[in-house]
Amino acid sequence: MNETRPKSLTRGGRREGAGRKPGLGPWGEKTIPVRIPLSQKQNVLAFLHRQKTQPAASLPAEAWFPAIEPVRLSVPLFSNRIAAGFPSPADDYIENRLDLNQLLIRNPAATFFLKVKGHSMKNAGIFDGDTIVVDRSIDIRHHHIVVAAVDGELTVKRLSMEQGKTRLVAENPEFPDIELKEGQELVIWGVVTNVIHPVK
CATH class of the missing domain: 2.10.109.10 (Umud Fragment, subunit A)
Structure with missing residues (x-):
């Protein structure tokens, strides 16, 4: 019985014209990988x-x-709201600390x-x-x-x-x-x- 051997198939390596074409993404320009949280x-x-x-x-x-990576800056946050009149001794109690970056900037x-x-x-x-x-x-x-x-x-x-x-x-x-x-x-x-x- 005569056997016909198939032509050898090549695998791997770079193929001309393969892969994503530069500039064809949604932005129409080259992109780079970036790690983000x-x-x-x-x-x-x-x-x-x-x-x-x-x-x-x-x-x-x-x-x-x-700033891209702002330094955390915490200032005292008092538990009582301040009065415009005479100060209260209770205002000496610090309840927490507040970072103005987190307070003012959501995104x-x-x-x-x-x-x-x-x-x-x-x-x-x-x-x-x-x-x-x-x-x-x-x-x-x-x-x-x-x-x-x-x-x-x-x-x-x-x-x-x-x-x-x-x-x-x-x-x-x-x-x-x-x-x-x-x-x-x-x-x-x-x-x-x-x-x-x-x-x-």
Whole structure:
């Protein structure tokens, strides 16, 4: 009986044209592997999603960001609320310690800070010279205070979305609201979560 031997099959080695093509991922560019804490996975994914879905533009030049690995700084947290009148001896008891990074920043990867210029939001407790904490990972909703750019002009206002109209509302009657008109470009950079201002 005549036997026909199959042609030898080669395995392994690099095949021309095989593998993922560079630039074919969702970002259209090369990627690198990065180790992140498991607890921060969803935060990082949410940040990347917002980076991809927002209009292509850079953050304002005056924005700055939290430290990547901030040193833990704990200060005393007293158990009693402080009175504006005479002090109470009970206030000497320290209940806990507080880290301001944890208090002010919910999502470091999606947070930036801005200095406020102007008085249009004073009735919301935001004053000229204050530092605001802005979180880009929060889903934007009606009545949020937001950092927005209208036709490239940066502003801090309360977002109103009612009856099919979008407005940026000032919290000071001396300043007009901004009602978005057809053809205007609105980029919302994030939601204001905290305000830092000095006591004068």
